[in-house]
Every structure is written in structure tokens, then in C-alpha cells.
Amino acid sequence: MKKFAYFPxxxxxxxxSSYHKSALETTKAYDIELQELDDWNCCGATTxxxxxxxxxxxxxxxxxxxxxxxxxxxxAPCSACYKNxxxxxKVLKDDPDLAEHxxxxxxxxDLQFNGEIDVHHLIEIFANEVGPDMLKKKIKNPxxxxxxxxxxxxxIVRPRKNGEEIENPQYFEDIISAMGAEPTYFPERLRCxxxxxxxxxxxxxLDMVRILLQSAEKNGAHVIATACPxxxxxxxxxxxxxxxxxxxxxxxxxxxxxxxxxxxxxLSPKKLGIGxxxxxxxxxxxxLLPKEAN
Amino acid sequence: xxxxxxxxxxxxxVGVYVCHCGTNISKVxxxxxxxxxxxxxxxxxxxxxxxxxxxxxxxxxxEQDIKExxxxxxxxxxxxxxxHEGTFRTATENGGLNPFMFEMAxxxxxxxWITDDEExxxxxxxxxxxxxxxxxVHHQPLEExxxxxxxxxxVVGGGIAGITAALELADGGNHVYLVEREPSIGGxxxxxxxxxxxxxxSACILTPKMVDVxxxxxxxxxxxxxxxxxxxxxxxxxVTVRKKARCVIEEHCTGCGICIEKCxxxxxxxxxxxxxxxxxxxxxxxxxxxxxYPVIDKENCAFFLKGTCKACEKFCPTEPNSIxxxxxxxxxxxxxxxxxxATGFELFDVKRIPQYGYGKLENVFTxxxxxxxxxxxxxxxxKIVLRDQKSSPKSVAIVHCVGSRxxxxxxxxxxxxxxxxxxxxxxxxxxxxxxxxxxCYIDMRTPGKGYEEFYxxxxxEGTNFIRGKVAEVTDSARTAEEEGKLIVQxxxxxxxxxxxxxxxxxxxSPAIEAQPDSKEVSQLFKMGCDFEGFFIERHPKLDxxxxxxxxxxxxxxxxxxxxxxDTVSQGAAAAxxxxxxxxxxxxxxxxIRASINEDACSGCKICNNMCPYNAIEFIEEDGVSRVxxxxxxxxxxCVAACPSGVITGAHFTNDQLISQIExxxxxxRELEPVPAGKEEKK
Numbered sequence: 001m002k003k004f005a006y007f008p009x010x011x012x013x014x015x016x017s018s019y020h021k022s023a024l025e026t027t028k029a030y031d032i033e034l035q036e037l038d039d040w041n042c043c044g045a046t047t048x049x050x051x052x053x054x055x056x057x058x059x060x061x062x063x064x065x066x067x068x069x070x071x072x073x074x075x076a077p078c079s080a081c082y083k084n085x086x087x088x089x090k091v092l093k094d095d096p097d098l099a100e101h102x103x104x105x106x107x108x109x110d111l112q113f114n115g116e117i118d119v120h121h122l123i124e125i126f127a128n129e130v131g132p133d134m135l136k137k138k139i140k141n142p143x144x145x146x147x148x149x150x151x152x153x154x155x156i157v158r159p160r161k162n163g164e165e166i167e168n169p170q171y172f173e174d175i176i177s178a179m180g181a182e183p184t185y186f187p188e189r190l191r192c193x194x195x196x197x198x199x200x201x202x203x204x205x206l207d208m209v210r211i212l213l214q215s216a217e218k219n220g221a222h223v224i225a226t227a228c229p230x231x232x233x234x235x236x237x238x239x240x241x242x243x244x245x246x247x248x249x250x251x252x253x254x255x256x257x258x259x260x261x262x263x264x265x266x267l268s269p270k271k272l273g274i275g276x277x278x279x280x281x282x283x284x285x286x287x288l289l290p291k292e293a294n
Numbered sequence: 295x296x297x298x299x300x301x302x303x304x305x306x307x308v309g310v311y312v313c314h315c316g317t318n319i320s321k322v323x324x325x326x327x328x329x330x331x332x333x334x335x336x337x338x339x340x341x342x343x344x345x346x347x348x349x350x351x352x353x354x355x356x357e358q359d360i361k362e363x364x365x366x367x368x369x370x371x372x373x374x375x376x377x378h379e380g381t382f383r384t385a386t387e388n389g390g391l392n393p394f395m396f397e398m399a400x401x402x403x404x405x406x407w408i409t410d411d412e413e414x415x416x417x418x419x420x421x422x423x424x425x426x427x428x429x430x431v432h433h434q435p436l437e438e439x440x441x442x443x444x445x446x447x448x449v450v451g452g453g454i455a456g457i458t459a460a461l462e463l464a465d466g467g468n469h470v471y472l473v474e475r476e477p478s479i480g481g482x483x484x485x486x487x488x489x490x491x492x493x494x495x496s497a498c499i500l501t502p503k504m505v506d507v508x509x510x511x512x513x514x515x516x517x518x519x520x521x522x523x524x525x526x527x528x529x530x531x532x533v534t535v536r537k538k539a540r541c542v543i544e545e546h547c548t549g550c551g552i553c554i555e556k557c558x559x560x561x562x563x564x565x566x567x568x569x570x571x572x573x574x575x576x577x578x579x580x581x582x583x584x585x586x587y588p589v590i591d592k593e594n595c596a597f598f599l600k601g602t603c604k605a606c607e608k609f610c611p612t613e614p615n616s617i618x619x620x621x622x623x624x625x626x627x628x629x630x631x632x633x634x635x636a637t638g639f640e641l642f643d644v645k646r647i648p649q650y651g652y653g654k655l656e657n658v659f660t661x662x663x664x665x666x667x668x669x670x671x672x673x674x675x676x677k678i679v680l681r682d683q684k685s686s687p688k689s690v691a692i693v694h695c696v697g698s699r700x701x702x703x704x705x706x707x708x709x710x711x712x713x714x715x716x717x718x719x720x721x722x723x724x725x726x727x728x729x730x731x732x733x734c735y736i737d738m739r740t741p742g743k744g745y746e747e748f749y750x751x752x753x754x755e756g757t758n759f760i761r762g763k764v765a766e767v768t769d770s771a772r773t774a775e776e777e778g779k780l781i782v783q784x785x786x787x788x789x790x791x792x793x794x795x796x797x798x799x800x801x802x803s804p805a806i807e808a809q810p811d812s813k814e815v816s817q818l819f820k821m822g823c824d825f826e827g828f829f830i831e832r833h834p835k836l837d838x839x840x841x842x843x844x845x846x847x848x849x850x851x852x853x854x855x856x857x858x859x860d861t862v863s864q865g866a867a868a869a870x871x872x873x874x875x876x877x878x879x880x881x882x883x884x885x886i887r888a889s890i891n892e893d894a895c896s897g898c899k900i901c902n903n904m905c906p907y908n909a910i911e912f913i914e915e916d917g918v919s920r921v922x923x924x925x926x927x928x929x930x931x932c933v934a935a936c937p938s939g940v941i942t943g944a945h946f947t948n949d950q951l952i953s954q955i956e957x958x959x960x961x962x963r964e965l966e967p968v969p970a971g972k973e974e975k976k
Contacts, residue, residue: 168648187770215770 002129004120005067005074006034009043009081009229016078016229018273022258023077023122025272029138029265030130034075037066043081046195046230054102060088061102064119065111077122077258079155079228085119086159121156123227123257127171135178140266142180146287148260149186149221150176151212153193153231175257176225179264184221188212193234203245209234210242213250223284225257232256236278253281306431307339309365310423311356313347313372315402322406324416328371331420335427339363348378353385360389367391367430371399371423376833392435394885394945399426421958428957432949438882439923443529444631445876448473450521453481454858455636455850457503458865459872464512466873471628472507473535474517476565478583479504481638485566485662487669487676488721489858490713491748497582497671504584516626518589524633524819525908527927528845529881533628539621541590542576547616549586553606554578561594568662571673576606581671590619632845632872635829636865637815639851642697642704642805649766650696650802655780656681658767658800661714668721678725680799687729687798690722691782693764694735697805704805704826709855711803712739716748718801719757732758732795734784742857760795762787767800806855821846828854839868844883847871886928886945892918894940901932901941 012020027034040063048056064085067074074089076082092099093115103112120128126135150172157166167190173183191212194205212235216224226232236254243250255274262272263285269275312329314320329343340363344352347370359365368391370382375398383393399422409415445468449460452474460472472479483489484504486496507513516537523534542553557574566579573579575594578586596603597619607617644652644660652658657680659667670676679686692715697703712735719731733752738759740749753759762785771777772794779796786793808827809815816823821841822830829848832840839847849868850861875881890901890910895918902910902919909925910932912918921932921941933943942948 165648187768211772214772218771 001031001033003033003035003072004125005070005072005117006036007040007043007063007067007074007076007081007085008036009076009078010045011078011229016232016256018259018276019077019229019232019256020273022256022262022272025267026258026261026265027122027125029262029267030126030134032125032129035070035072037063037070037074040066043076043078043084045084046080049084056084057088057091057098058102058105060084061092061099061113062106062109062111064089064092064117065106065109065113068114068117069111071117073118073120075120075122075125077227078230079121079153080230082119082121083155083158089115089117089119090159121227123156123172123175126175126257126261132174132178135175135261139178139180139264141264143260143264143288144180146181146284147184147220147222148176148179148181149184149216149219149224150189150257151186151193151216151224151226151231151235152189153226153228154190156227157190172225172227172257175261179261181260181264184216185219186216186221187219188215193228193231195230195234198234198238205234206238206242206245209238210246210248213239213242213252214248217250217252221252222287223253223255223260223281225255225260227257239279251279251283253277253279253284255281306337306367307363307365308335308337308367308369308427308430309356309359309363310338310341310369310427311347311352311371312341312343312401312419312423313352313370314343314345315372315406316346319372319402319406319419322410322412322415323401323419324412325419327416328401328419328423332423332427335424337367337427337431339365347372348381353381353388356382356385357389360386360391365389365391366395367433368396369399369423369426369430370396371401371419371426373402374400374404394436395430395433397426397430397433399423421960424960425954425957429950429954432947432953433945434947436885436944439885439887440880441527441529441883441924442880443875443878444531444629445469446471446628446630447872447876448521448531448533448628448630448633449636450633451481451636451638451850451852452476452479452507452515452517453636453638453850453861454483454500454503455638455852455861455865455868456481456634457500457507458862459634459636459849459869460513461503461506461510462866462869463873464510466869467512468873468876469512469514471514471516471533471535471630473519473521474515475520476579477518477540477577477587477589478579478585479507479515479517480580480582480584483858484580484582485568485669486665487672488717490717491742491744493717493720501582504582508584515585517585519626521818522625527907527925528843528883529631529875530924531630531633531845533630533633535626535628537624537626539592539623540587541592541617541619541621542587543614543616543618543621544585544587546612546614547587548612549588550611551578551588552609552611553617554588556605556609558603558605559594559596561591567673568660568666570663570666590617632847632875633819634847634849634865634868634872635815635819635852636849636868637809637812637852639806639855640809642807644696644802644804646703647696650693650764651767651769651780651800652802655767655769655800657687657780657798658802661711661718661801661803664718664801665714668718668725676725678722678799685798686726687722688726689730689732689779689797690719690799690801691732691734691764691767691780691795691797692718692801692803693767693782694733694803695763695805696802697807699736700805704807706805706826706855707739708804708806709739710806710857713742713745713748713857715801715803716740716752716757719752720755723755723757730758730797731756732760732782732797734760734762734764734782736761736763742859760784760786760788760793762793771796806851809852812852819843819846828852839864839871845875884928884945886943887923887926888921888928888930888932888941888943889923890919890921890936891940891942892916892920894938895919896938898937900935900937904931904935906931 044056176183194208197205259272310332325343329341332341386396387393401419449456449472460470519537525532557576559575560572563573592598666672698708740746765783776796782795812827821843831838847868849864897917930943933941
């Protein structure tokens with residue numbers, strides 16, 4: 001059993017509890033243990049880095065140091081948490097002076113950043129650690145006939161890692177194929193969901209959501225799979241407002257990829273937090289072709 | 295190693311000259327102080343500062359002092375030896391001394407140009423001057439070595455740069471070997487339809503030159519050939535060339551082309567037609583190819599794959615038959631005096647920028663594909679059509695700077711793209727009068743004779759110019775108007791807005807890149823190439839043609855992105871540099887060579903294999919190694935490698951180098967090392 005330090009982040013505590021549940025269930029199915037960090041703190045979200053970079057790095061470094069203490073790589077299911085943790089880890093590894101400065105603060109907590117661990121997004125665990133072949137092996141209930149739009153969002157591909165195809169990633173689609181579903185052609189898959197723009201510029205934010213929903217619907221998606229709580233909220237919770245604003249009639253369910261994977265693994269919808277959506281996913285499951293003679 | 299300094303045979307009188315270089319040096323270095331300070335060195339007879347040492351008056355000052363004050367050695371503290379070592383050696387010689395009784399201290403590039411700290415700069419200048427003084431007193435008179443120049447020249451690359459250089463030299467009565475990797479000469483220029491800004495037909499101005507090469511009695515044309523090895527040195531290179539098997543006997547072939555006509559197999563031509571058209575398996579890249587002989591593409595030939603067919607052989611009308619399936623590669627050894635490299639460029643692979651959609655969105659084209667398309671002799675006979683080969687686009691977007699001026703790919707500007715993108719816009723207007731054309735550019739760069747005027751002309755022809763770097767090309771339509779189109783997402787920085795421009799066709803103008811194997815080529819010819827793979831010139835302004843290796847010259851886009859006029863100028867310039875060496879007949883080479891003290895040589899042979907120039911031979915009867923002076927390049931590898939320390943590098947002796955280091959560290963003298971054992975005592 002492979003073990004990782006798990007950093008759920010604030011969203012998964014409440015708003016994205018279904019992501020939390022399904023993440024734990026699906027990783028367990030593949031013999032991966034997510035051990036939640038003891039006494040973790042906020043990642044700084046999308047805003048703190050613009051307010052005070054030093055303090056923001058310190059905030060993140062504390063979580064990294066907690067994972068280091070356990071000698072485990074850190075896994076974050078939320079793209080914003082992941083991006084912050086990845087960047088701080090890289091910045092501090094490259095800048096020992098800054099790391100030393102921050103360690104001075106961490107000392108208060110008896111913690112230290114040494115740059116000894118790596119940071120992964122949850123989806124990378126399925127894409128790389130498990131891999132598509134292994135993913136496929138445990139699928140009991142292939143999602144045949146379901147067209148899923150793999151929505152990467154923007155933050156997940158923003159850390160430019162060496163040699164990675166950041167403009168043309170493929171791993172999310174591969175995961176969807178492994179579930180037995182059909183990855184929809186979705187040219188807007190790397191576009192921003194609007195982040196927290198809804199707070200400051202509602203009209204612009206709603207338009208961004210509309211573009212994503214329109215593209216997915218036009219290309220025949222039954223459901224959009226996300227890997228980020230913020231993307232999920234923007235696409236799902238503001239769908240009604242988009243419909244009002246633009247006179248559209250979107251009824252596009254937005255599920256976490258772990259929820260869909262869980263269904264394919266044969267886990268019960270309840271365990272995966274399915275059933276509490278604002279845009280009901282029930283009609284989607286009728287799309288699943290009747291199972292062939294079994 | 296011989297570490298003890300040999301005592302100076304007689305009292306030396308050193309003259310020191312510290313140059314202001316206008317204000318280049320004196321604005322940071324306290325030149326007066328350095329000159330005054332140098333007088334303290336016991337070897338120094340006189341020390342002066344002067345505004346411009348390289349001026350005639352500066353040189354005369356040295357000559358005069360040698361004659362009047364009996365100086366025996368000269369030190370000039372000024373710029374890099376690359377600039378003026380020759381100047382001051384001549385001045386030393388004119389004063390009546392051996393030119394090697396001179397040493398230069400570089401207090402400009404190594405000092406004043408790299409800091410604003412006046413105190414530190416002055417301190418460093420003193421150290422460098424002192425090092426030069428301590429070194430120069432050990433200098434020995436040396437005689438330059440005369441080298442005869444073989445009048446034959448090798449030109450590598452048969453594009454417009456190589457063609458120009460070869461013709462210039464051959465017209466002057468010198469023999470040239472022109473080596474080209476592809477089956478025909480012509481290079482990229484042969485692929486183009488029109489040339490900017492005059493819009494004259496590229497083939498019409500190029501092919502006469504190609505024919506001249508073909509018929510020139512002084513040019514040996516070796517196409518479908520590659521250089522494999524280079525030995526020797528300026529004036530006397532030996533070059534090994536592999537002439538790949540064409541499977542066509544050139545002596546018999548009349549170039550009638552019947553074999554091509556009868557060949558039943560076709561493949562996509564990825565080279566000349568940029569994947570836009572097909573060619574036969576026995577082929578000439580284009581109708582005006584030089585030489586006229588076809589070549590068999592062994593990888594796709596049915597005979598080489600399955601042992602059948604032989605149609606070309608059957609239908610060949612010559613007697614005896616010109617097809618020879620058994621033909622083997624030939625290895626040629628050429629003796630040449632000089633080499634001109636004109637190996638050209640490659641285009642950036644636009645698939646590296648996936649957001650521009652090339653390869654996924656079918657109506658995204660590269661500039662070279664478009665170039666072939668608009669060419670009357672190309673696959674569509676000059677018709678501008680979409681990939682379906684039928685419909686003509688009603689709107690075209692041309693994307694500039696694809697891979698250029700982009701810190702993720704190439705930081706440099708590729709120089710020619712703005713102009714050919716304008717040319718494309720003109721060709722679209724000309725052939726599809728009602729089409730809308732959008733040029734998306736970062737900055738419009740049109741410096742060149744008649745270039746800005748061409749830009750003006752396009753503005754009047756109605757091209758839409760959008761100033762902004764294209765973010766992406768997508769087929770994800772958001773409005774009815776975008777449906778079925780390619781959408782170019784671009785920030786129009788002149789109106790401060792994001793725009794989505796729906797078009798039928800997108801043309802990407804990729805960066806000019808160095809050839810993918812330019813690093814290996816530069817190693818083969820023992821000269822340098824930069825981080826981007828372009829060959830390094832001797833001086834970026836004053837000598838963009840020579841390289842740091844004597845006898846090797848560069849021309850055209852292998853040195854950096856260039857348009858046709860610049861390439862032709864550089865090709866001709868390289869030829870003229872070579873011609874000047876040939877007409878001199880002999881050149882003097884620096885006598886910086888290694889020599890072995892044979893009395894002390896143990897005969898271990900370590901140096902024999904170390905020498906990169908094979909310049910050391912082993913004399914069996916005496917059991918010692920000996921340096922062949924004519925081959926030695928003075929690199930010093932053997933000097934460092936000799937375990938007995940009996941190899942001396944002229945002008946780089948141990949005495950000279952150790953004195954120089956001691957001179958440099960003059961202010962450390964007080965810090966004598968702690969005698970061994972002392973620190974333990976406590």
C-alpha cells in the first residue's frame with residue numbers, strides 16, 4: 001500500500017465534501033492510503049500570494065513541513081491548494097536563503113522545511129501512480145455510453161513542469177477512457193472557470209461559465225468532470241444564473257472525476273456523495289446503456 | 295614540472311602604456327594612477343598613459359621609446375588582444391624588436407566594461423598590468439611560420455549563400471568543391487514562389503545561378519553528399535566527403551526523366567514540397583534541379599524493399615544503362631586551403647505550440663506549405679485552397695512570431711517573417727480579390743531597402759493589421775458567425791480588446807532555427823556554435839564572416855536568420871575573404887607550437903594519442919616522440935599531459951605563466967603560507 005500525506009484544504013471540509021468522500025473511497029480501491037495531515041492550515045487560496053508573498057509562502061511551507069515530518073509526499077485534491085503547494089515547494093527548494101528565513105518562523109512550531117518531498121495533485125496519483133492500465137483492471141461497472149467532458153481548468157496545468165505538455169495534456173481523457181466512458185472533444189478544457197471573479201465582476205464571470213457549458217453541451221457531453229472544487233462551484237452553482245442572464249437552458253451536471261470513477265468501480269452513489277447536486281445528475285445515469293447480458 | 299624560474303639573461307627595460315580608450319577605460323579606471331604605479335616595478339623603464347594607444351600617434355610613441363630609451367619589452371594595457379594585439383606587435387616590430395616581445399593587458403572587456411566600482415577596477419587594472427610586466431620579461435623572440443595556401447576551396451551547402459560563394463571564387467579562376475546534402479542545389483530559395491519586396495519570381499532569379507554552377511569548369515559539384523571529417527589547418531585541410539549512392543550512373547545518365555515517369559510508386563515529399571505534394575521514388579526534387587540526375591529513394595523503392603519492379607532500369611534508354619542498383623557510397627578525400635560553411639537553416643516545428651492547432655485543425659498551414667501552394671510549379675499550381683484541395687478561403691489570418699520572440703522557444707527575432715507574411719497577404723489579395731486578410735503581429739519589422747514601402751503598399755491594399763500576439767487558434771465556436779470557422783483569439787493591443795477573428799485559413803510563420811545537427815557540424819569543423827545552434831562569427835560587427843578557426847568562414851542563415859540579399863552579400867564576402875588568402879599564396883601563422891625536449895622524453899607515448907590534430911609522431915629508432923610543427927595548432931594539451939614535463943608550448947612556457955600569475959597576485963605576497971607543522975604546535 002502506497003501512502004501519501006493528504007491535504008484536503010478548506011473546500012473539502014464542507015462545500016466539496018463529496019470530493020473528499022469520493023477521493024478517499026477511490027484511492028482506497030487502488031490500495032492507496034491518504035493520511036490526512038494533522039493540524040493543517042489554509043493554503044492561502046488564490047488571493048493571499050498577491051497580498052503578502054513572504055507570509056503566503058510561510059503559510060504553505062508549514063503544511064509542507066508537516067508532510068516532511070511524516071516523510072510523505074503531499075497530495076492535494078484542490079487545484080488551487082496544489083498550485084500553491086507546488087510553487088512554494090519549488091521556490092523554497094531553489095532559494096535556500098528564503099527557506100532559511102521561513103524556517104526561522106516555522107521553528108516556533110518545531111517544524112522545518114528541508115525540501116525533501118514532492119507535491120502532487122490528486123488526479124496525478126490516478127494518472128501516474130496508478131496508471132490507466134491498473135485503473136482499467138478494477139473497473140466493475142464501465143460507464144459505457146456516457147460522454148464525459150474532461151475539464152482540467154487552468155491551475156492544474158500552470159506549474160510548468162519539465163517537458164510536460166501543458167498546452168495539450170491527455171491524462172484526464174485517459175482516465176475517462178479507463179472508466180469505459182467516452183471523453184468528449186472539449187476544446188475549452190484548459191480555460192479558466194472564472195475563479196473568484198464572480199465576487200468582483202459577475203457579468204464577466206458568468207460569461208466565462210457560459211462559454212464552458214456551451215462548448216461541452218455542443219460537443220455532446222452528458223456531464224463535465226472536474227478536479228477542482230472552485231471549478232465545480234462555478235460551473236454548477238452559477239448555471240441557473242447563466243441561464244437567466246443569457247436565456248440559455250443548461251442542465252449540465254458537474255461531478256468530480258472521483259465520483260465518476262467510484263461509480264465505475266461499483267461503489268454506491270451515497271458513499272461518493274452523489275445525490276446532493278444542485279444540477280441533478282440522475283438523468284445522466286439513464287444515459288448509461290443497459291448493461292449487456294450480465 | 296620545471297617550476298624554478300630561469301634567471302633573466304640580462305636586464306630588461308619594459309615600456310608600459312596604459313590606454314584611456316576615449317572614456318571606455320578611463321571613466322572607471324584611474325588610468326593616471328595605474329601608469330604611475332607601474333613605474334614601481336623594477337623592470338619598468340618608462341610608464342605612460344595615452345588617450346588612444348591604437349592611434350598612429352600612440353603606436354609611434356612605442357616605436358620612439360624603443361629607439362630612444364632602449365626598451366626591450368612592451369606592455370600595452372587596453373582592450374582585448376582580439377582587437378589590437380596585431381597592431382601593437384607591429385608597432386613593437388617597427389621599433390626594432392621582435393614582435394613577440396610584447397604583452398597585452400585587457401583592462402577594458404575584463405575590467406572597465408564589467409563594473410562601475412572605480413576603486414576595484416583600478417585595483418584590478420594594476421594587477422593585470424603587473425601580470426603582463428612579469429610575463430613579458432620572460433618572452434622569447436619567435437619567428438612566424440609561413441603556410442602555403444592550397445588554392446582549392448570547399449563550400450558546404452548549396453543554397454543561395456553557397457552558390458554565390460562558389461560562383462564568386464570560381465569566376466576568379468579558383469577551384470571550388472561544392473558539397474550539398476540534398477539531391478539538388480538551390481536550398482530553401484528554390485522552394486519559394488516570389489521574393490519580397492520586389493515580388494520577382496524566386497526560381498527565375500535563382501535557376502540561372504544554379505545552371506552556372508552546373509557548367510562552371512572550376513566547380514566540382516557534389517550533391518547527395520556529406521562531409522564526414524576534416525583534418526589539417528588553414529591552407530592545408532583534408533576533407534573526407536561521403537558521396538551517397540544515387541543508384542544512377544552520372545556518366546551515362548542524360549537526365550531525360552523517363553525513369554521518373556515510369557516509376558510506379560509515389561510518396562509524400564516531406565522535403566521539397568513540405569508534405570504538400572508527392573514525388574516518385576526515383577526523383578528529382580523539382581524540374582530545374584541541378585544536377586539533372588535523379589536519385590533513388592532506397593527506403594521506399596520496391597526493388598530495395600521487395601527485390602521486384604526495376605521499372606526504371608527497364609525503361610532507361612541510355613546505352614549502357616544508367617541505373618545501378620548495386621552502386622555504393624563513395625568516399626572522397628579533398629585537399630583544400632579554405633572552407634566556407636553555408637549550411638542554412640531549418641524551420642521551427644509549429645507542433646511545439648499546440649494551442650495554434652497545427653496538425654489538429656486541418657486548415658492551419660505553415661508558411662512553407664503556403665509557399666509551395668502559391669508556387670505555380672507547386673502541388674496546387676499556385677491556387678490558394680483549403681486542405682480539401684477545392685474551396686478557396688474567403689478569409690485568411692497570418693500569425694507572426696510563431697516560436698520567435700517568445701521566451702519559451704526562441705528569444706530572437708527571425709527577421710524575415712514580417713516581410714514574407716506581408717508578401718503572403720499580397721498574394722492572397724491578388725488571387726482571391728474579395729478575401730479578408732488579417733496579419734497578427736507583435737511589432738512590424740521592415741528594415742531593409744524597399745521594405746517599409748512594401749508595408750505601406752499592403753496597408754493600402756486593405757490588409758487588416760492586428761497588433762497582438764495570438765493566444766490560440768481554435769474551432770470552438772461561440773456564435774453563429776464563428777460556426778465552421780477557425781477562430782483566432784488575439785488581444786488587439788491598439789484598441790485594448792480581446793478579439794476573436796473567425797477565418798477559413800490560418801498561416802503560421804515559424805521561427806528560423808539553426809539546422810538540427812549544427813552542433814555536430816561545428817565540432818566537425820572545429821569552430822563554435824552558440825546556444826541556439828547558430829555558428830559564431832569572429833566578431834559580431836567587424837567580422838561576421840570569419841570564425842575563430844583560421845581558414846573557416848561562414849555565410850548565410852547558418853550564422854543567424856537572414857533574408858536573401860543579406861545571405862548573398864555574406865556569401866560573396868566569404869568568397870572575397872578566401873580569394874584574398876589565395877592570392878597571397880602564403881600566410882604567416884603564429885609560431886605558437888609545442889616542442890618536445892627529446893633528450894628528456896621517456897617515450898611513454900601519452901602525448902601521441904592526446905593530440906587532437908595527430909601532430910605528434912613516435913620515432914621508433916630513438917624511442918622518443920616528436921611534434922610535427924606543420925600540424926601542431928598550439929592547443930597545449932600535450933604540454934599539460936606530459937608526465938615528465940618536457941613538452942614546451944612556445945609563448946606559453948611555465949616561466950611565462952607562473953610569472954604572470956605571481957604578477958597578478960602581487961598584493962598577496964605578504965600572506966606567506968604558514969610553514970608546515972606550525973599550526974599543530976599549539
